[in-house]
Amino acid sequence: MPDFISHNISTINFILINIALGLSIYLTLATGLLSLANAGFMAIGAYTAAIIATKTDLPLGIGLALAILLGTLVALPFGLVVLRLRDVYLAIATLGFGEIVRILALNGDKLVRGITGDEELVIFAGAEGITLPYTSPEMILGLPDTTWPILIYDLALVYILATLYRSRYGRIQAAIRLDESAAATLGIDVVRYKLLAFVLGAAIAAGAGALSTPIVRVIDPRNYVFSRAVDILAFAVLGGMTHWVGPIVGATMLTSLPEVLRFLQERRDVVNGLIIMLAIIYLPRGLVDPRFWGGWWRRRPRLRPQKVEGPAEVEARPKAYE
């Protein structure tokens, strides 16, 4: 076992980071929102932590806290603007958001120099990116000290999301996803709960970005482009977006897949794209579908559906209220 871990430690690290990212997008998807901003929030977190690490002597914990704080502070006003809109617009606006974060990171130094007038300043280091000094990891209880924080972070996330899933927040999320206007007529402030999911997701992604810095060590804008957002989306789409176990399964499978399918490594994006398409078309509920698996592990016998009479299910729902 220790051998297995030390040989595959880099894959394990990436699985753990990707689990956090998958959970971040799950929150929005489970509320019926397609947000592609998570790569952007990850970048915000990674740059925050990397700048703290290179410019100060503060520990990673501070970087993590600041990253989460900054992610939240950016997500709040941005979410307030875009979450009032129909889903299509949200996807578009978040697509643009990721692009803007990348542009800002790429040209951040130019901006800062313009403001401070200090022409020598290097903070973001443009396309080269920030490189963190290498320190050989210490082993604690069989795991490197860079792995532990992410593992603990993931466990904390699982605890929080599992608790929320079983609470009224989980029910309200599902209600909004399944029928937004019916939810509104039951007194649910749809925008508020969407904002909550969006901001929590952003904070989680920013935290994951911060914790990824000691592992990737080179933080450059190319790491956080559109294809990263698609990676993250694939975790949740494959694993399932209605239960928090889904993105964990999806992230684990898709991150270890390239190791398994080495001969396809060159064209990993093709495999990613294919998995997204196949999953959404032929497995729209993902691998982890509580409705399907629930029947297997639930102890009490489930009353199985009497067949639905009448036109209720056949009739398409109206697209909007009018």
Added chain:
Amino acid sequence: MEQLPQQLINGIWQGAALALFAMGYTLVFGVLDIINLAHGATYMWGAFFAFVCITRLDWPLWAAIPAAMIGAGLLAVVLDRLAFKPLRTLTSGGLVLWVGFIVLLLGLIGAWSPGLKWTLTLSGAAIMLGGIVQDYAAIRPLRVRHVPHLAPMISSIGASIILISLAQGIFGAQVSRFPPDIFPSKPYTLPGNAVIAPIQLLVLGIALALMVVLHLLIARTQMGRAIRGIAWSERTARLLGINVDLVVAQTFFLSGALAGAAGVLLGLAFNRLDPFMGNEVELAGLTVIIVGGMGSIGGAAVAAFLVGMLRVLSVGYIDSSFRDAFVFALLILVLLVRPSGIFGRGSSVRA
């Protein structure tokens, strides 16, 4: 820093090409109410189709442009069958198409011997063709579905990433260029010391011509009436005996052909092609269709010039690296102030 007349001219010809891209985008949205996020990838492939025609097959430019449009149009039709159609109705032909697609991809990306590679690729393509024919001939679908409204967008994201990655595998990630002598390069001087290159005039001319053609197609022909009918109400159109399946295919063909034309023209004008060129125009295109009012073709055409101008002016007067930031700012502003678009009809979107 160049002076204003020059900027305006650049804004106009770039806006015209952007309009082609955005009109295709908004056409599909109008008919099917979906955002095809693989539209940028279709645009990129259109440019590369022309590139292959010119550099590998030695075709003249006047033949390469329509060929690229047809290629991109067909690509969009296949894309619809792969990414969107199965979300509307499942047919056995659709399943065959998907099997063929997977075989094709395996052939294209696997590290096989050349013989096996070609066998897989070609047989995959053949199976896909059979699947499309069978799908089209299908009278009774296996299942009519109601998928979550996010599904088409997610599916097209998957398609987009596949198309980009394939282009990367075939043409490489580096910038490809057309041969420099493909078109006369001596610029014309215009009043106000502005210059316009012949290629830029060509872009403007072709783009305007295509816009007129599209307008006539939509406004005057039987096909245009059918497209408008479905955009208004698919159910009514079906009751009136319109072959919805066929019209959807035609819509995707038009949309893809327009994207392909935009890809070739902008690829020629800047003389740089790379697999990611679609991503750059994607945000601008989305901004255009939102500013123009989702689904409104005329609105998209007008908004494209606005966005094209904004891009050019922000490059000319502020800083090229922030060009997309300004486009994005416009996008957010319009979403904030008037989500139905500047030229769109007002609608009461409430949540």
Added chain:
Amino acid sequence: MSEAEQRAAAVKAAPMLKIESITRFFGGLAALDRVSFEVERGKIYGLIGPNGAGKTTLINIISGLMLPTSGRVLLENKLISGLPPHQVAAAGVGRTFQNIRLFTDLTVLENVMVGNHLRQGGSLIGTVLRLPRSRREERETREEALRLLRSLRMAHLAGIEAGALSYGDQRRVEIARALALEPRVLLLDEPAAGMNSAETDQLAEFLLELRESGLTLLVIEHDMDLIMRISDRVVVLNFGRKIAEGPPELVRNDAQVIEAYLGEEV
């Protein structure tokens, strides 16, 4: 009387629901044209009219899903038109939909618990930390939802996924979900659609029971027998206009109403 008592008395005297000259245009077409009426406290009002008369549009406007082009809706003298739907619901308006809109993936109990959520406090932090208060409230919500289901004789359905229910049961669950909101006015959009006559009889009994408990109801229905049997008053719409209003037996014999329904089953 003190000022507060006077105000309370004024509210009590006010109609439960007041529709004031509601007009709604779709494009150039008026779906509703200056429709006004009042719904008295503790009564069942029937809202009838041929297809396309604007009944559902009116319910959508009352519940806040749609904005009127002009006109106002008042709930006990408090303006509710213009409020977003969740605030209208919080003010005390519950509704069901013509094409049943349950949360199909959730169980019946969970559906009802969503309806009950306004009564559940508990902050996000409290929930995450599993503070005793949050856990207690969750338990209470569950019990309350079960109690409601039991009182509606639907407790045996609690664990079943809403999407798997029979059509009639889905209709009843949707009403239960709306009742969990503890509304003062309940808007029902064709509650008997797709029901057989035995089920319709049960529904009629049930709606009368709800009235006994003090609830005010506004019911859209095509089943004339049902409407005539349960309604205290009937409002008739045709082409977006109110063409008649009164007790069922009067409306039934109104010449205009008969004309509007000519060719339709009465």
